[in-house]
Amino acid sequence: MNIVVLVKQVPDTETERKLDPADSTVDRAASDGVINELDEYAIEEALRLKEKHGGEVTILTVGPEQATDSIRKALSMGADKAVHVCDDALAGSDALQTAYAIAQTLGTLEYDLVILGSESTDARTGVVGAALAEYLGLPQLTLANKVDVDGTSVKIQRQTDDGYQVVEATLPAVISVVEKINEPRYPSFKLIMAAKKKPVTKLSIAEAGIDADKVGLANATTQVVDFAPAPPRTAGTVVKDEGNGGVLIADFLASKKFV
Amino acid sequence: MSVTRLMPSQETADLVELVREVASRELAPHVAEAEETERFPREAFRTLGKLGILGLPYPEEYGGGGQPYEVYLQVLEEIGAVWASVGVGVSVHVLSCYALAVYGTEAQRQRWLPDLLSGDLLGAYCLSEPHAGSDPAAMTTRARRDGDHYILDGVKAWITHGGQADFYTVMARTSDDRSHGISCFLVPADTPGLSADRPERKMGLTGSHTTMLRFDGVRIPAHQRIGAEGQGLSIALSALDSGRLGIAAVATGLAQAALDTAVDYARQREAFGKPIIEHQGLAFLLADMAAAVETARAATLRAARLKDCGLPYSTEASIAKLVATDNAMRVTTDAVQVLSGYGYTRDFPVERYMREAKVMQIFEGTNQIQRMIIGRHLARGATGSTVVVAS
Numbered sequence: 001m002n003i004v005v006l007v008k009q010v011p012d013t014e015t016e017r018k019l020d021p022a023d024s025t026v027d028r029a030a031s032d033g034v035i036n037e038l039d040e041y042a043i044e045e046a047l048r049l050k051e052k053h054g055g056e057v058t059i060l061t062v063g064p065e066q067a068t069d070s071i072r073k074a075l076s077m078g079a080d081k082a083v084h085v086c087d088d089a090l091a092g093s094d095a096l097q098t099a100y101a102i103a104q105t106l107g108t109l110e111y112d113l114v115i116l117g118s119e120s121t122d123a124r125t126g127v128v129g130a131a132l133a134e135y136l137g138l139p140q141l142t143l144a145n146k147v148d149v150d151g152t153s154v155k156i157q158r159q160t161d162d163g164y165q166v167v168e169a170t171l172p173a174v175i176s177v178v179e180k181i182n183e184p185r186y187p188s189f190k191l192i193m194a195a196k197k198k199p200v201t202k203l204s205i206a207e208a209g210i211d212a213d214k215v216g217l218a219n220a221t222t223q224v225v226d227f228a229p230a231p232p233r234t235a236g237t238v239v240k241d242e243g244n245g246g247v248l249i250a251d252f253l254a255s256k257k258f259v
Numbered sequence: 260m261s262v263t264r265l266m267p268s269q270e271t272a273d274l275v276e277l278v279r280e281v282a283s284r285e286l287a288p289h290v291a292e293a294e295e296t297e298r299f300p301r302e303a304f305r306t307l308g309k310l311g312i313l314g315l316p317y318p319e320e321y322g323g324g325g326q327p328y329e330v331y332l333q334v335l336e337e338i339g340a341v342w343a344s345v346g347v348g349v350s351v352h353v354l355s356c357y358a359l360a361v362y363g364t365e366a367q368r369q370r371w372l373p374d375l376l377s378g379d380l381l382g383a384y385c386l387s388e389p390h391a392g393s394d395p396a397a398m399t400t401r402a403r404r405d406g407d408h409y410i411l412d413g414v415k416a417w418i419t420h421g422g423q424a425d426f427y428t429v430m431a432r433t434s435d436d437r438s439h440g441i442s443c444f445l446v447p448a449d450t451p452g453l454s455a456d457r458p459e460r461k462m463g464l465t466g467s468h469t470t471m472l473r474f475d476g477v478r479i480p481a482h483q484r485i486g487a488e489g490q491g492l493s494i495a496l497s498a499l500d501s502g503r504l505g506i507a508a509v510a511t512g513l514a515q516a517a518l519d520t521a522v523d524y525a526r527q528r529e530a531f532g533k534p535i536i537e538h539q540g541l542a543f544l545l546a547d548m549a550a551a552v553e554t555a556r557a558a559t560l561r562a563a564r565l566k567d568c569g570l571p572y573s574t575e576a577s578i579a580k581l582v583a584t585d586n587a588m589r590v591t592t593d594a595v596q597v598l599s600g601y602g603y604t605r606d607f608p609v610e611r612y613m614r615e616a617k618v619m620q621i622f623e624g625t626n627q628i629q630r631m632i633i634g635r636h637l638a639r640g641a642t643g644s645t646v647v648v649a650s
Contacts, residue, residue, distance in 0.1 A: 076273065186281055189311035189324050192273050 038117025092217025308378020339512025
């Protein structure tokens with residue numbers, strides 16, 4: 001079974017992340033690039049499926065030059081090869097354009113499953129998986145916290161607020177995963193060394209079959225109109241216990257809809 | 260960690276990043292609890308073993324990482340900065356594999372080394388005895404030949420991983436010749452007659468168990484002797500040269516951790532209306548601490564480069580061990596001073612760092628022994644040389 005895992009490089013959430021005031025896109029120079037956290041779960045799930053069913057795991061990244069760091073990390077977790085669509089024309093593409101670009105690139109690959117994280121820590125639109133499935137005309141199984149493949153079909157547990165739904169589809173299909181699905185492995189030094197020899201195919205948009213008029217900031221279907229830094233954290237509420245502390249805390253939790 | 264490292268390749272740079280990530284996520288959360296309760300963190304070694312750290316400086320053909328000491332020691336420093344007990348443990352494990360890797364026959368290496376380097380097993384190194392520490396040739400543990408076996412009897416002391424290790428590299432006396440009557444043996448932990456006392460009640464490195472190890476008629480096949488009969492002491496001392504570099508690296512990491520903690524605190528804590536780091540008295544103290552850490556690192560990596568080039572490095576290893584551990588003692592003591600009252604409490608890690616630094620001036624050869632080695636080298640009137648390192 002051949003699996004393609006979509007990997008996005010995002011600014012490290014442990015550093016201060018910024019938007020570029022000039023064009024409202026992510027300021028990639030402002031913080032280190034890392035693999036989008038949920039994509040690590042997608043990689044892990046693909047590796048587990050491969051260990052069970054055989055086949056190959058291919059990493060697909062649409063992103064700038066520096067995304068090679070994240071591709072290397074993905075390969076050192078154990079993926080077999082990678083495809084990196086890297087083209088200045090892609091800069092500023094929004095979620096739908098990115099899904100289009102990924103769909104076109106997937107047209108050049110053979111796969112039974114496409115797995116991705118259910119959202120990225122930077123844009124957090126959470127729509128790429130669904131949009132991609134629409135572009136490809138494939139079943140979409142989103143928010144998976146469990147995946148089972150049986151022959152030509154795949155069954156997932158789709159996480160909801162109060163439980164899960166069981167969703168089944170025939171292969172090929174697109175699956176997005178949530179962090180409950182597994183615990184991503186660490187690379188090892190041997191795998192880091194092995195990753196050096198794994199093939200990374202770099203494609204321009206033309207080579208990936210992507211129409212230049214359908215990607216990039218100028219053709220984006222959505223626009224960032226305005227942005228502002230998150231307000232500084234305000235002082236917390238101090239509850240003074242005068243015999244009614246429990247009630248006050250319960251009221252507070254209820255007001256925030258925690259209980 | 261506020262350190263810029265120069266690594267020889269992208270892969271080794273990735274390894275350092277990986278070790279940092281794993282140390283902060285998987286090791287750091289358990290340090291305070293394990294040290295407080297004197298719990299040996301076996302799982303930390305499994306975690307590092309899976310990454311390939313426990314065999315890093317040994318050849319790839321036996322399952323090692325095939326990396327020079329310059330790389331291994333920088334990885335070890337990163338571990339030491341997060342958890343000194345585990346850093347020391349890695350160094351001791353690597354030390355315990357040294358005899359087999361360097362002096363074992365090809366057959367011995369092929370038979371045991373892959374297991375020792377796999378990351379699943381943990382080793383210990385048994386040289387000292389209750390009355391033979393700095394003078395190992397005074398040891399009395401005996402290995403008596405009995406047909407195609409040896410029978411070991413005696414007591415070893417200060418054994419890091421005693422009772423926890425899966426195998427022991429043991430020096431024992433095969434004849435009465437003071438320095439040429441000692442031989443080296445590989446002893447699996449489950450060999451009958453081998454037992455560990457309860458762990459010593461130490462001042463620091465409390466997560467690392469140190470015990471006496473008793474040999475009571477321990478029967479070892481002769482093919483588990485490493486090197487020639489009588490070669491044991493020179494094997495032991497050669498192993499210690501590389502072990503000293505390991506301790507120097509851990510001490511450097513420990514000192515770096517103390518410096519980082521002190522700087523963080525001094526930038527936040529205010530007195531007389533400004534952060535205390537802006538008071539010259541504190542700034543100069545911190546500056547001296549930073550200089551001491553960098554000096555330790557430079558001395559350690561210089562000795563490592565000599566070793567990696569196949570040049571003599573014994574004196575430089577002693578200098579690195581001496582400088583790194585004396586500096587770690589001073590830097591950790593000064594870190595307590597920077598955090599003052601808070602630093603003296605167990606709610607902050609610096610008092611633990613200070614207790615951990617102390618033993619580093621003692622084990623792997625006391626710093627008095629290091630000075631003796633350096634002094635003897637000077638007394639021989641050795642001359643230097645200029646060597647071209649191929650790149």
